[in-house]
Amino acid sequence: MKRDPNCTLCPLHATAEYVCLLGQGPRKPQAMLIGEAPGQREDDSGRPFVGRAGMLLDTMLADAGLSRSDLYITNAVHCRPPGNRTPTKREIKACQHWLNYELATVKPKVVGILGGVALLATLGLKGITKIRGRPIERDGIVYLPMLHPSYILRRDCIDQPTGEQDFRTLKGIIDFGGVPEEQELNPTLVDTWAKVDQMIGAMHGVVSADIETTCLYPWAAEAKVVMLGVGTSSGEFDVPAAHKDSPWSQNDLAEIVERITAKLEDCFTVFQGGKFDCLWMRVHYGVEWHNDFDTLLAHYLIDENSHHDLEFLARLYFGAPNWDIPLEEKQGNTSLKVLGKYHAHDLFYTRRLYFKLKRELDKDPQVRRVFTKLLMPVSNLFVKMEERGCFIDADKMDNAEVYLRHEMAMAHKKLIRWGDINWASPKQVGELLYSKLKIKCPQKTKKGALSTSESTLNQINHPVVVDLIKFRGHKQQLSFFVEGWRPFIVNDRIHPSFKLHGTVTGRPSCTHPNFQQVPRDARIRSQIITSKGWELIEADLSQIEMRLAAESSHDPEMMQCFQFGIDIHWRTLMSSLESGAAYVDEVKKTVEVYCMQQGLSADGPSASILLKVWTENKGRSETQKLLEKWKTRPSSGISEEAEKNLLRALREYSEAVRTTSQKRKPQGREAIKFSDAMQLLSYIGPSRSIDILPDFWPEKRKLAKSQGFGFLFGMAAKKFVQYSRDSYGIIINEVEAQKGRKHFFSLYSSLEPWHRKQQRFAREHGFVRTFTGRKRRLPHAQDRDDTYERAEAWRQAINSPIQGTASDLNLMVLLQLAEEFPHVYPTITVHDSILVEVPTKDVERVVLRLEEIMKGPQLLKAFDIKFSVPICGEVKVGPWGSGVSLDKWRKHE
DNA sequence: TGCTGATGCGCG
DNA sequence: AAAGCGCGCATCAGCA
Secondary structure, three states, X not given: OOOOOOOOOOHHHHOOOOXXXXXXXXXXXXXXXXXXXXXXXXXXXXXXXXXXXXXXXXXXXXXXXXXXXXXEEEEOOOOOOHHHOOOOHHHHHHHHHHHHHHHHXXXXXXXXXXXXXXXXHHHOXXXXXXXXXXXXXEOOEEEEEEOOHHHHHHOOOOOHHHHHHHHHHHHHHHHHOOOOOOOOOOOEEOOOXXXXXXXXXXXXXXXXXXXXXXXXXXXXXXXXXXXXXXXXXXXXXXXXXXXXXXXXXXXXXXHHHXXXXXXXXXXXXXXXXXXXXXXXXXXXXXXXXXXXXXXXXXXXXXXXXXXXXXXXXXXXXXXXXOOOOOHXXXXXXXXXXXXXXXXXXXXXXXXXXXXHXXXXXXXXXXXXXXXXXXXXXXXXXXXXXXXXXXXXXXXHHHHHHHHHHHHHHHXXXXXXXXXXXXXXXXXXXXXXXXXXXXXXXXXXXXXXXXXXXXXXXXXOOOHHHHHHHHHHHHHHHHHHHOOOOXXXXXXXXXXXXXXXXXXXXXXXEEEOOOHHHOOOOHHHHOOEEOOOXXXXXXXXXXXXXXXXXXXXXXXXXXXXXXXXXXXXXXHHHHHHHHHHOOOHHXXXXXXXXXXXXXXXXXXXXXXXXXXXXXXXXXXOHHHHHHHHHXXXXXXXXXXXXXXXXXXXXHHXXXXXXXXXXXXXXXXXXXXXXXXXXXXHHHHHOHHHHHHHOOOOHHHHHXXXXXXHHHHHOOOOHHHHHHHHHHHHOOOOOHHXXXXXXXXXXXXXXXXXXXXXXXXXXXXXXXXXXXXXOOEEEOHHHHOOOOOHXXXXXXXHXXXXXXXXXXXXXXXXXXXXXXXXXXXXXXXXXXXXXXXXXXXXXXXXXXXXXXXXXXXOOOHHHHOOOOOOOOOOEEEEXXXXXXXXXXXHHHHHO
């Protein structure tokens, strides 16, 4: 192959080591592969595709049964662009001369186009991710657009299965000597009653079901089902619905749907993302379709890191051709024939995927159990949940809007004194602050821009930041939680959409709108209420992630806290105050006020007696009973009843000792020792202490709480410095933070060994599991080098099982509640809590039962899970975010 | 004009 | 030595 080392077609010749680096390969290659441009390594070695991308290429080739030695491999651009940037359009065009020369010389029958640059150079097309995998014939050559190995690496190998499939498709084309014939489906268009009978007759065993709609939101004005149908062992049936060419009237359709629905009861119905179809059928036809097997959810459990759309799965498992049609056509704006063909492909591949994915699930019984016992039931329940939606208080929304607009206007008025710019633009704000106002920028963004984030602003001592933060906050609340919600309101209700496959850990996610990010601010949150005759109930699992971390690590200190009902964050706080001898005044003050409230003097002897009595009582058997009760009151340090008894005993002791000691020691009062005060404070607990110093303890406890969550999951001291500063205005240096971190891990001494254990497991197996058996695949955990990715994967190995198990527990509670009370309506799940609408007359029953269920849902047995750490939850009645306990609710009722 | 990525911020 | 995890949405800016 000739090349021109003196080529000057484009400016690259000036910087490239090798000018005009042509491809390499045998005389009559099976196919030609075209990449992007030489990188540094290629430029040095004079060969295409070396380094990491080259290794990945070899792996994928081998996987497909191909070998580099049978292929001619070249690049679209033949000189290395400086700094490894992507070649520009001009460079691509300039180099096309050489590419054409190579194509003419090698004369390949099959060309693999690797990536967008090669696609542009060879076919002049854009959008590689959309058209990849589909062969294109031109001038007797079959071109296959494929993902570039570098792209796959850049995207963290999420698309590796897709890339691998591309190479299998390439192999198929080489072997077949052209594009393999597509499997021609022959769907039946159900347009006569005889064909309806035929369809019903064909429905038995495994049946796939699917619908096509005009849009995604079933309550939209234009929402219509355009086509519905079933896939059976004897073919696919398309029933035209709200289509211009449909022969069916509304009544006809109602009857057909009725017959399909009845027949599906006897079938094993499979869907791809069936929550969507079942919801639409409920809303538009009032029928209940049961989803027996969801191919999307099945694949989510098989590989949570990749995509789960039908096209992707069909191509991944079967090398299926692309049968997608433009969006408008899917929405009904095409002939019944075209739409029917598309729909039939959906039905065919959904059904086919069922058999494949069932086998895949069977390979891992633990994962299969999550699927059948948790995911599928929840998916069917979510249909009802989304259909119900959440009731919105229109008046509260109006009030919130007025308030937010006013506050925003006030803040903005103050802001424009500094400059009349777009205060919502980080760039413009940055210029104004750091150039015009000459404030020194304390922090840059990851990309190097001058940061204007709240965390950065907090470090600036300038009047402008106060108003800026206010302005931003109110603007965001307004656009998210008022204006953003209004378009979704239908008859005073909003129907958010939940994705059971929304996260890699197993938590559901929520969109349109996202009700899992509603501010805790009562003004916003209590916009969500329920209709007349009903009450809204929120049940949340208390400190569930902490409890599960205790369970997983078997940390004795943590376990003890939960077993004895001691507030874990209070414990953390006490311990850190103790070790640092910090906030002595506040500690003593709290104890003194407490003792005064109890009619005791807080002097040394009195306090030590209090301690002694408490400690002795803890050991007595009768106190054991009290301790049992503590378990149900995790929010306070000591139960009311226990406290009353102990205080009674104390007064007796105290009186006795005082009379004797006064005889012996008539001196004045002795100050309480810090260590005694600390110990007393531990017993007093957070809620009483907060009553005494409400400006001090809540913030301290919050900080300890965040310390807990941060350190528990691998946060470094440095970040904690930043965190305390940003969220609490507490300035500590890195040494202090490091000390705090060390102290945290010495208090909960089993945590670090537990971290190492999880990391070892991930490193050895490449995945970790939740208690329920869900897998979290962490390929980077097996990286040989100590990269950021590996450290990240190792932290995920600690977090995922906890987060995932907590979420699964929450779903178990939800399922059991729905099963026991079919007439209550779940409306939202938020990771460790559920919101339920309950008829007013049933509130008492449901609340009490929920408290029981949360201590241990039945499903745990089915999963062979037995916790030694007690689990419990808290239930509140009333508008979201301002609900009250059952006791308080009863009084108001 | 519509898409993508970055930034920023709400939640658990 | 250094290292929280998991989301969705509005907005802006740059690009084609």
